[in-house]
Amino acid sequence: MPLRKCPNCRENNEFVIGRRLQGGVRGRVVLCRSCGFGYQNPSPSESELDAYYESDAFFSESYGSDVEPTDEYKQVGINRGKSISDWLESSDRKVNHVLDIGSSYGFLLDTIRNNTGARVFGVEPAPSVAHYASERLGVPVATGMFSPAIIGNNRFDLITLMHVLEHVSDPVEFLSAVRSVATENAVIVVEVPNMLCRDDRRGLFRHFFSYPHLSYFTAITLESVLRQAGWKPLEITNIHNLRIAAEAALPTDVALKDQTSRIILYLARYQILSTVYRLRVSTFDVCRRFGRKFVVFLIGEDRVRHILNAVRRK
């Protein structure tokens, strides 16, 4: 596959931050020096991705080996549906027709339907999971990848994307297509992994990159792709993942640049260094081991403060 430009700012100014993905799979993850967006470059081809999503590997990694969801998995969907319903109520928004892209077993939609009385519709690529939603919960689901064609004439005033956008190679193009099936006053709720989250104590980048994840976001780059696709952010929460709610608006043509991108770049550089020297420790272990003074000497007081703030904000 040919190399591509940054999907956020469309510049060609990348820095390699990872060559191994989860499970030891080879891949190439880069960070845009201009805007801080992380992406696989090259991205696996469409046919490779189709084969991957149709394979048992994706199904078992995402849903376990059984078609019956685990209690934990069920609860994740219910909790997401509940928190979105609560947000709708607290912000006094009425919704009539809800679309969940990547609707999985349908628990999120079922919960929102019960709480708001809205009609719901799901799009889900895994057939057995889509079947569970329609047969067991009575949630209507179109089986396949999202496209305006699969939606038909339906229009929605709430659209949810839970851990979907990181699987997309061009988030601006994808969110623009999503915008085309939204009503004038629609809202969208998007949740993705946070590139700056330090949940994984083994390191910021090691174990974070994975084959089906083509895009890696910070709060600012997530906001940027939404704005360019015609979604104006309303609020963002940043706990383990980034969750952003946005309303339909006019698209902007300017990409936001994440000022913390250089920090990520420096952290990545140390991660690579630590791997090269087989220290088998994370960036943060390196900082701890060599002490703050050494790190300040290397990258300057300002950047250290930025890093600490970014970590505290996670």
Ligand SMILES: [Zn+2]
């Ligand atoms: Zn960029």
